[in-house]
Amino acid sequence: MSVQVDTSNWPLPANGVRFITPPRLRRLLARSPLAQGCYPLALGFYPQAQGHRMHRPHPEDHLLIYCRAGQGWLETADGRLAVSGGDLLLLPKGVMHGYGADVDKPWTLYWVHFDGDLVTEFLKPLGKGPLWRIGVQPRLLAEFDALLNLRKQGLNLAHFVHAAHQLQVLLTSLAVLPARTTLKSGRVLDVDAVQAVMRAHLHDALNLDELAAQFKLSRFHFAKTYRALTGHAPIQDFIQLKMAHACRLLDEGEQGIRQVAEQLGYDDVYYFSRLFRKVVGMAPSHYRALHQG
Incomplete structure (x- = not known):
């Protein structure tokens, strides 16, 4: 384990934050069964970070940066990317990178360096980065705050184990943040809006053409964009929502399986049962039996 964490020496203003986990506590976190999977090495908040820049040719830890406002840039082996408010950067261990604030509109950012035995597993659901344009998310800002x-707590292991769990929650929350993208037309495709349409049609059928038409896109462009944002086909997610609702109906009521199927727009109860088994992992009758006795 390196004694130092490779952070910038950017001069902190009065409302800036830079906090390094002491080496003794890093060693304890790395050995703790409750924290060793993923734990913070350093964290901070840089407001309007004029002149802030870093080049890390051989980073020994992972780095998460969330730009709250302003602008900056990120440079990797694949080239240079512009960064603006609402952008998230995930820079993995061992991969060269550089970044810095825009001269005219310097960024305001949260950042955390981290490591651990399970970091790769925590990052896997996020897919390929290194930049996600997720917008300014109040919940994520609250999680960084x-x-x-941690900097206000005592230097005892319990506080740092708790901080490790907070970091793990933050990382896992990224995989379920509302995803959106700006199309070439200038319109925004928002996954929350798409899934709201899906929920409005849980009791009937909705095919890909009808769903794409709701957002004035071709079937192909809609499906491709949705999959890029979520990693799933849109109809796959629609079926998942339907089966989740089927579980609620089976949990809450005395309706028969045929009636549940009909409420979800399935005339063929056998087809509904096959879908339910595929998504939930058991037949509807077996699922209902879990709540009996």
């Missing part, structure tokens, strides 16, 4: 409270 909660993590930064």
Whole structure:
């Protein structure tokens, strides 16, 4: 384990934050069964970071940066990317990178360096980065602020184990943040809006053409964009939502399986049962039996 964490020496203003986990506590976290999977090495908040820049040719830890406002840039082996408010950067261990604030509109950012035995597993659901344009997410800002409270606590292991769990929650929450993208037409495709349409049609049928038409896109462009945002086909997610609702109906009521199928727009109860088994892992009758006795 390296004694130092490779952070910038950017001069902190009064409302800036930079906090390094002491080496003794890093060693304890790396050995703790409760924290060793993923734990913070350093964290901070840089407001309007004029002149901030870093080049890390051989980073020994992972780095998460969330740009709250302003602008900056990221440089990797694949080239240079512009960064603006609402962008998230995930820079993995061992991969060369550089970044810095825009001269005219310097960024305001949260950041955390981290490591651990299970970091790769925590990052896997996020897919390929290194930049995600997720927008300014109030919940994510609150999670960074909660993590930064670590600097106000005593230097005992319990506080740092708790901070490790907060970091793990933050990372896992990224996989379920509402995803959106701006299309070439200038319109925004928002996964939350798409799934709201899906929920409005849980009791009937909805095919890909009808769903794409709701957002004035071709079937192909809609399906490709949705999959790029979520990793799933849109109809796959629609079926998942239907089966989740089927579970609620089976949990809450005395309706028969045929009636549940009909409520979800399936005339063929056998087809419904096959879908339910595929998604839930058991037949509807077996699922209902879990709540009996």
